[in-house]
Amino acid sequence: MRAIATTLTQISFNRGSAWKGRIMNAIETLDAEHRLIEHVLNALERWATSNEGDDRPELGRFVRFLRELVDDIHHEKEEGILFERMVAHGFPHDQGPIAVMLHEHHEGRELIADLARFAGRAEPWGETERRTIRAAARAYGDLLRPHIYKEDQILYPMAQAHLPPEGMDEVERRCAIVDATPLRNELIELGRALVARHGG
Ligand SMILES: [Fe+2]
Ligand SMILES: [Fe+2]
Numbered sequence: 001m002r003a004i005a006t007t008l009t010q011i012s013f014n015r016g017s018a019w020k021g022r023i024m025n026a027i028e029t030l031d032a033e034h035r036l037i038e039h040v041l042n043a044l045e046r047w048a049t050s051n052e053g054d055d056r057p058e059l060g061r062f063v064r065f066l067r068e069l070v071d072d073i074h075h076e077k078e079e080g081i082l083f084e085r086m087v088a089h090g091f092p093h094d095q096g097p098i099a100v101m102l103h104e105h106h107e108g109r110e111l112i113a114d115l116a117r118f119a120g121r122a123e124p125w126g127e128t129e130r131r132t133i134r135a136a137a138r139a140y141g142d143l144l145r146p147h148i149y150k151e152d153q154i155l156y157p158m159a160q161a162h163l164p165p166e167g168m169d170e171v172e173r174r175c176a177i178v179d180a181t182p183l184r185n186e187l188i189e190l191g192r193a194l195v196a197r198h199g200g
Contacts, residue, residue, distance in 0.1 A: 026175035039200035048137035069187035
C-alpha cells in the first residue's frame with residue numbers, strides 16, 4: 001500500500017472564518033492555500049477599491065504575499081513538483097491543462113510586477129496611480145480565481161486519478177519539505193493578517 005506522507009500544517013484556512021490545525025497531504029495543502037489566496041484576493045480588491053490615500057507599505061505587504069507565498073511557494077510547488085511529476089508520467093507540457101496553468105502563472109507574475117512598481121514608487125500616489133492599482137488588483141483577481149477553480153476541478157483531480165503511486169509519493173515528499181519551512185508559516189500569517197485587516 002502506498003505510503004502517504006503527510007504534512008503537519010498548523011494553519012489551514014477553511015471556507016468559513018475558522019483556522020485550525022490539522023494534518024493534510026500535499027494536494028489538500030495546495031487546496032488550503034487556494035482558500036487563503038482567494039480571501040487575500042478579496043482583501044486586496046477591497047483595500048484597492050476603498051483606498052483614497054498613499055499607503056505604499058500596505059501595498060508592499062500584499063505584494064510580498066503574492067510574490068513570496070502565491071508565486072515562490074504555491075506556484076513553485078505546482079510547477080516544480082506537481083506538474084513536473086505529471087509531465088514525467090506522460091501529461092503534455094506544451095499543450096492542454098498544464099500549458100494553460102503555466103501561461104496563467106506567467107500572466108500573474110506580470111500583474112504582481114505592476115503592483116510592485118507602485119509599492120516601491122518614490123513619489124506619493126495620485127488619483128491616476130490609485131486607479132491603475134485598482135485595475136491591476138481586479139485584473140489579478142479575475143485571472144487567479146478561475147485559475148484556482150480549474151486547478152481544484154480539473155488539474156488536482158487529474159493528478160490524483162492518474163499519477164502512479166510512486167509519482168504521488170514523490171509529490172508528497174517534495175511538497176512536505178517546502179511546507180515545513182518557517183517562511184511559509186510567516187507568509188500564511190501575513191495573509192491572515194491582511195484578511196483580518198481588510199476583510200476577505
Ligand atoms: Fe496554479
Ligand atoms: Fe494553485
